[in-house]
Amino acid sequence: MPDVLPQSFYARDALVVAEELLGKLLQHGDVVLRISEVEAYRYPDDTANHCRMGRTARNAPMWGPPGHAYVYLCYGMHNMLNLVTGPEGEGAAVLIRSCEPVAGLATVSARRGGMEGPAMLQGPGKVGVALALDTSFSGRPLFMRRGLRVLDAEPPSGILVGPRVGIDYASPEHRSAPWRLALADNAWVSQKKKLRAP
Numbered sequence: 001m002p003d004v005l006p007q008s009f010y011a012r013d014a015l016v017v018a019e020e021l022l023g024k025l026l027q028h029g030d031v032v033l034r035i036s037e038v039e040a041y042r043y044p045d046d047t048a049n050h051c052r053m054g055r056t057a058r059n060a061p062m063w064g065p066p067g068h069a070y071v072y073l074c075y076g077m078h079n080m081l082n083l084v085t086g087p088e089g090e091g092a093a094v095l096i097r098s099c100e101p102v103a104g105l106a107t108v109s110a111r112r113g114g115m116e117g118p119a120m121l122q123g124p125g126k127v128g129v130a131l132a133l134d135t136s137f138s139g140r141p142l143f144m145r146r147g148l149r150v151l152d153a154e155p156p157s158g159i160l161v162g163p164r165v166g167i168d169y170a171s172p173e174h175r176s177a178p179w180r181l182a183l184a185d186n187a188w189v190s191q192k193k194k195l196r197a198p
Contacts, residue, residue: 002151007067007143014040014085014092018181021083021094022159025151028131031104033121034153035096037182037189039164041082043092048170051091061139064088069148071128071138078125079133083142083150097165097180098122099130100188122190158184160195 002025010017018040026033041049050059050072061070062084070082070093082093099121101108108130112120121130128134131148142150161178168175178198182189189195 002153004143004145005067005150005152007065007141010066010083010085010142011087012085014042014094015179017083017085018094018179019159020155021096021150022181022183023156024153025102026081026096026099026127026131026148027151028133028148029104029107031107031131032102032151033099033108033127033130034102034188036100036186037096037098037122037180039095039097040179040181041093041095042179043086043090046092046170047174048164048167049091050093055091059091062091062093064090067141067143069133069137069140069142071133071135073135074125079128079135079137080124081128081131081133081137095124096127097124098182098188098190099127100186101130118187118189121188156183159198160184160189160192161198162191162195165191 018038021035024035065088066084068084070084074080081096084093086092111129160182162180163176164180
């Protein structure tokens with residue numbers, strides 16, 4: 001079994017962590033997913049960041065310490081997994097947008113209503129369902145030997161970058177910033193037409 005990523009891995013800028021998370025493995029129970037697409041939410045000047053208006057009850061885990069989960073409910077139905085980054089006291093995280101199943105495929109398919117193929121994990125809400133996450137996971141460490149954790153893996157041979165999704169409220173420079181990253185030559189990635197080689 002690969003090593004669990006240490007807490008120190010996350011204690012860096014969200015964009016650096018986002019790129020290095022590509023290809024790493026998320027494990028919860030018998031389900032193991034390869035991270036295929038992420039978005040970085042940086043601090044302090046990212047107008048798409050949930051922490052842009054300060055600390056709230058919902059975004060409190062995002063302020064650190066690093067290496068913990070930030071799970072929030074989107075549209076009252078989608079549990080979105082973020083991995084908290086940067087030094088404690090700076091609200092930043094990486095959103096897990098899409099994954100590829102490595103183990104527990106039958107479990108993932110059942111949780112996704114019998115779906116098969118890339119469509120069942122192309123999107124952050126789908127990843128949350130596949131891993132059986134809810135907001136009670138928010139604030140939990142990701143570097144323990146049990147529970148939700150992130151495992152090391154070989155770095156990818158190539159990546160793609162592009163603008164983040166669903167942030168129309170952000171300033172123009174942040175809407176267009178290439179802070180969405182994905183594995184190149186991988187089917188388990190959403191909205192590929194807006195991605196390019198860096």
